[in-house]
Amino acid sequence: MLDDTHDPARRSFVASANGHADFPIQNLPLGVFAPPGGARRAGVAIGDRILDLPAVAPLLGGGAAEAVAATRDCRLNGFFALGAAARQALRAELSALLAEDSPAAAELGPVLHRAADCTLHLPSRIGDYTDFYAGIQHATNVGALFRPDQPLMPNYKHVPIGYHGRASSIVPSGTALRRPNGQRKPAAEATPSFGPSRNLDFELELGIWIGPGNALGTPIPIAEAADHIAGYCLLNDWSARDIQGWEYQPLGPFLAKNFCSTISPWVITPEALAPFRVAQPARPEGDPRPMDYLWDDHDQAEGALALELEVWLTLPGEAPHRLSTSDARGLYWTPAQLVAHHACGGCNLQPGDLFGTGTISTEAGYGSLLEITAGGRKPVTLPSGATRRFLEDGDTITLRARAHRAGFATIGFGDCTGTILAAP
Structure with missing residues (x-):
C-alpha cells in the first residue's frame, strides 16, 4: 500500500x-x-x-x-x-x-x-532461527562443485529447503567473531584433525523477522503469510566450509554454522519496502508449479523484493573492495512461501523469530567465496595484489542492500559488518 x-x-x-x-x-x-x-x-x-x-x-x-x-x-x-x-x-x-x-x-x-x-x-529476543536454502543459483553452483551430474537434489524445486539454526550466536553488525575450531577432513588427508577452520566463508542472505505468530497446530495459509512478516534485515551466515564438509552427512550443518551469524540491526518494514515489491520471477519451463499450499496469485504478482545487494571485503590496512553484487530476485521462493511452508505442519512461529533466506547468488554475482573461488581452486586477486581463497584473520566483510525504483526515494538497510578474529 x-x-x-x-x-x-x-x-x-x-x-x-x-x-x-x-x-x-x-x-x-x-x-x-x-x-x-x-x-x-x-x-x-x-x-x-x-x-x-x-x-x-x-x-x-x-x-x-x-x-x-x-x-x-x-x-x-x-x-x-x-x-x-x-x-x-x-x-x-x-x-x-x-x-x-x-x-x-x-x-x-x-x-x-x-x-x-x-x-x-539486536532488535528483538530471537526465540528461534531458521535458515532456508532458497537461492537457486547458489544451490546450483554449490551442487555443481560437489555433484556435477546432479547439482540440485530432486526435492529442491518442490519444497523450500531449510534447517533450524542456533539463535544464541546471532550478533548485531559491528560485532567481531572468532574463527571456529572443529573437526576437518580434506580428501587429501587420511584421518580427521581438530583445529581452526581453514575455509571460513561468508554467506549473503536476507533476514526475515516474524511478526504475529500462530497457535501450535494451526498452519498459516499462503494468502495470509505476508501478514506474519514484521520486517527484513541483512544476514551473514558465516560458514566454516571444511568443518561442514566433514560433519554435514547425514543431518546437515552443525558446528560449521552455529558459531556466529551477523545481522544488520535495523528492521526495514514491509511498509517501507512497498514501492519495491515486484513479481516473483517466472519459473523456467518444465519446473513444477508450487503446490496449492504454497501458491497465491497476489504473492506471485508482488511477493518478491527488488533489492540490489553488495559484498565488500576489507583487508587490514587496505581500502574496501567490492567482491560481488547480487539481487534479491535470485530467490526461488518468496518470503511468504517460506512462512507458509514453515507453519504448514503446525509449527508455532513467534514474534521475533528470524528466518534466513539462504545465500543469494545470481548469474551476475555470487553470494559466497565458495562460489567466487570455485571451492578455493581459483583465488580472487584484490587490487593490492593480495589473494583470498577463503577469509583470513583480520578480514572484514560488509553486506549492503539498497532498493531503487524510478519515482521513489532510494532506501537501504545499513551495513552488516563483521571482522574475523583468530580462533580461541
Whole structure:
C-alpha cells in the first residue's frame, strides 16, 4: 500500500536524511540502541541520527502510542506482535513529526542522537532461527562443485529447503567473531584433525523477522503469510566450509554454522519496502508449479523484493573492495512461501523469530567465496595484489542492500559488518 509516507518529495528537518543512501524519511526503520551513557531503548533511524521512540511517546496517539508502548521492555517483540495496523499508524505519525514542516522539530531536537555515538543492539529476543536454502543459483553452483551430474537434489524445486539454526550466536553488525575450531577432513588427508577452520566463508542472505505468530497446530495459509512478516534485515551466515564438509552427512550443518551469524540491526518494514515489491520471477519451463499450499496469485504478482545487494571485503590496512553484487530476485521462493511452508505442519512461529533466506547468488554475482573461488581452486586477486581463497584473520566483510525504483526515494538497510578474529 502506497501513501504519503512514500512521497519522494517529502523531506525532513533532519538535514542528513535528505538524500541519505539508506535512511531518508521514506524508510524509518526500527531498532534498539543505547545513547552514550544511557540505557537501551527503541529507536528509529533517520539520516545520521536515531530518534528516541520512548521520548516521543507523549506526542503520539492511538495505534502509534500503542506501538511505542509495546517496546517498553527495550525489545521489539511486542511491537512485532501487533502486526501491520500498528506499524502503519506509527509510520504515519513519525513521518509527519520528522517532516520538514513539522511543528515539533524544536521539541525533537534533543532526542535525536548521533548514530555514530550510539551502540546498536539486536532488535528483538530471537526465540528461534531458521535458515532456508532458497537461492537457486547458489544451490546450483554449490551442487555443481560437489555433484556435477546432479547439482540440485530432486526435492529442491518442490519444497523450500531449510534447517533450524542456533539463535544464541546471532550478533548485531559491528560485532567481531572468532574463527571456529572443529573437526576437518580434506580428501587429501587420511584421518580427521581438530583445529581452526581453514575455509571460513561468508554467506549473503536476507533476514526475515516474524511478526504475529500462530497457535501450535494451526498452519498459516499462503494468502495470509505476508501478514506474519514484521520486517527484513541483512544476514551473514558465516560458514566454516571444511568443518561442514566433514560433519554435514547425514543431518546437515552443525558446528560449521552455529558459531556466529551477523545481522544488520535495523528492521526495514514491509511498509517501507512497498514501492519495491515486484513479481516473483517466472519459473523456467518444465519446473513444477508450487503446490496449492504454497501458491497465491497476489504473492506471485508482488511477493518478491527488488533489492540490489553488495559484498565488500576489507583487508587490514587496505581500502574496501567490492567482491560481488547480487539481487534479491535470485530467490526461488518468496518470503511468504517460506512462512507458509514453515507453519504448514503446525509449527508455532513467534514474534521475533528470524528466518534466513539462504545465500543469494545470481548469474551476475555470487553470494559466497565458495562460489567466487570455485571451492578455493581459483583465488580472487584484490587490487593490492593480495589473494583470498577463503577469509583470513583480520578480514572484514560488509553486506549492503539498497532498493531503487524510478519515482521513489532510494532506501537501504545499513551495513552488516563483521571482522574475523583468530580462533580461541
